[in-house]
Amino acid sequence: MDKQKITERLTEVFRDVFDDEELEISEETTADDIEEWDSLEHISLISAVEKAFKMRFTMKEVSGMKNVGEMIDILCERAKKC
Numbered sequence: 001m002d003k004q005k006i007t008e009r010l011t012e013v014f015r016d017v018f019d020d021e022e023l024e025i026s027e028e029t030t031a032d033d034i035e036e037w038d039s040l041e042h043i044s045l046i047s048a049v050e051k052a053f054k055m056r057f058t059m060k061e062v063s064g065m066k067n068v069g070e071m072i073d074i075l076c077e078r079a080k081k082c
Contacts, residue, residue: 001079006053006072013052017045027069053078 001009007025015023018036031037037045049071050056055078065071 001075003072003076006075006079009052010049010068010072010075013048014045017041017048025068027067027072029068030066049075 007027011023011025014025014034015021018034018041020036023034031042046057046062053075055075057074061074065074
């Protein structure tokens with residue numbers, strides 16, 4: 001899966017978690033950019049991403065992510081195709 005496909009799939013996950021079909025994300029997107037993205041929704045988001053991509057983030061990865069771009073980078077690294 002390449003970076004574009006990962007971003008497209010991740011957008012679908014974000015739209016589902018935040019119940020907003022118009023939501024657009026970019027590599028720079030942070031929790032500050034999405035009103036509903038609080039600590040509880042963060043847990044739901046991480047869980048949904050793990051399920052969608054059939055992988056698990058480490059605690060270090062979760063706590064170190066500063067934006068969506070860093071999440072994409074981790075997913076790319078796991079896919080080894082970006």
